[in-house]
Structure formats: structure tokens, C-alpha cells
Amino acid sequence: MTKPHWLFFILIGGLAYLFESSLALQTPNRPAIGPISESRIQGLKDEWRLLHQDVPTPEQLSELIQSEIDNDMLFEFGVSAGLVEGDPVTKMRLTRNMLFLGITDNNSDEELIEKAISLELHLNDEVIKRRVVQLTEQLLLSRYPPTLPTQTDIAKAFVQRYSGVKTPSRYSLYQVYLDPARASDAPRLLERARSHGTDPEMVLTTSSPSLLPSKLLSVTLDQIRSQLGDLFVDELKNSDLPTEQWLGPINSHYGIHLVWITGINLGAEIKLEDVRPELEYDLRMEARADALARGYAELRKNYEIRLQ
Helix, strand or coil: CCCHHHHHHHHHHHHHHHHHHHHHCCCCCCCEECCCCHHHHHHHHHHHHHHHCCCCCHHHHHHHHHHHHHHHHHHHHHHHCCHHHHCHHHHHHHHHHHHHHCCCCCCCHHHHHHHHHHCCHHHHCHHHHHHHHHHHHHHHHHHCCCCCCCHHHHHHHHHHHHCCCECCCEEEEEEEEECHHHHHHHHHHHHHHHHHCCCHHHHHHHCCCCCCCCEEEEECHHHHHHHHCHHHHHHHHCCCCCCCCEEEEEECCCCEEEEEEEEEECCCECCHHHHHHHHHHHHHHHHHHHHHHHHHHHHHCCCEECCC
């Protein structure tokens, strides 16, 4: 039996001609797509709120609705182009659905699939819809292939995104924490540590009990901020930062800190080779999005799009 992934490529190639022919058809009675129901719009709002902990702005909601209508258009085209009957993954899903519903009648798989389609089970199955939308996007990309980024494109993107940008500096440090009730002890402990050149490991024993980290190794200021808070980082940045010396007292929202910096690795300018794979991937994704946008625009000519 031919493996499903090979069938997929055969399917894409076989439907390419049909796809291009259908794009050329401009019938006076174009199928209508949209508008989407209020319940679906509310579902989009709820999903946005769940992901972003906020309500979508009117502009964001408009984009969500347009994306939903585009998916309906892709699904409608895919169904009319025979993608449901021709895709092994979709056929497997339909067969499973029929077995789950107990509608078998000792039919063969092909008969089950034909009956499932006649019952329009594919129209209300979100898994099948996503699959057909993906297949239709593959057809669009075969019709409008993305332009691969050249080395010149990558170099230009590097200049635009990273010119003058440095990697963040990294710090390694010990910190002794004193809770607010021991704030008055800070000057005495700091003087004692400085005058005796005390090993930082020994001074850590004077910390107040807490869940705060006593050692931070090769961390950025943002990482320090996530551990010790904004106030600590702000005071640390405004201090001279000699290494192998005790600094302080440094305030935070938790209390008072004495800090011993063991090393600072200053940020360096980012090199092209460090970010080339990332840049190439981003440019490929942008080219893919542009190609799909062209395909969407061409495909919309075959439909009456109703936003409201």
C-alpha cells in the first residue's frame, strides 16, 4: 500500500491543474463566504482573552474575523476541489467517525467514507477543516511559490535588525539578604566584610532565611530582575561595579542586600554568523506569508466575501 505521505504529494500535484483552472473561472454567481455568526465572534473573543488576558481591540477583532472568513474560504475551495475524498488523513478521520457513530452496515472503508460525506460529517469536524485548510494552503503555495531569501537579503536584514546591537552583559554574583528588621545591621556587616576580606561563601551564612538565590552565575540584568526585582537592578545599575569587592547596601522590595560580584562579561556586537539561521528562517516565513497573501487575494475573486 502506498504510504499516506506519498499520497499527499501525489494529491497536491494532481490538483494543481484543477486549482489553477478554478482560479481563472469568474462565474457571475459566486459562492458566498460569511458573515460569521455572533457565536463564532464571541468564541474568537473568548480565545483571545484566554491567550492574552485582555479583550481584543476593534482592529485585532477585525483581523481575527478576516482570518476566520479566509479559513472558511479555503475550506470551501478545498471541499469543492475534492481534497476531502482525496486525502488519506481526512478519509481515515471520516472512517473513524462513522465507526464511532456505529454507522457501519458492514460497509467497506470507501463506502463508509462516501456515506460520511453524504451525511456531511466533514462540514462540522474541526480536525478535518484544519486539515483541508492546510492542504489548500499547500495548493496556494504551489501556485505562488515563496521567493527564497538570498545572501544579500540575509545581509540586509542583519543590518536592519542588528546594526549596533550588542548581546546583553552577563553578571556572576553573590548576594547576602537582610530582611527589613535587620536593615540596621547592613553597614556593620558590610564594613566587617570589607575590612577582613571575608570569603563571600562565609558571609552568606549571615543572610536572613529566604527563598531568594544567594548565587547567580552568568545572568543578564533581565534575569536578575526576575529573581530580585526592579528596585534591586536599578540600584545595582547606578552603582560602581568593581569585582571581588563587597557592594551595598542595595535595596530591593524584599529588604537589603550586600553584593559581591565575581565577574562581568560585557556584551559584544552581534555577528552575522551568530544569527544567520534565525534570519533565514524569519525571511522564509515572511516570504511564505507574502505568497499566501497573494494566493488569498486571487482566490477571493471566486467568492463573494461578506464581512457583515
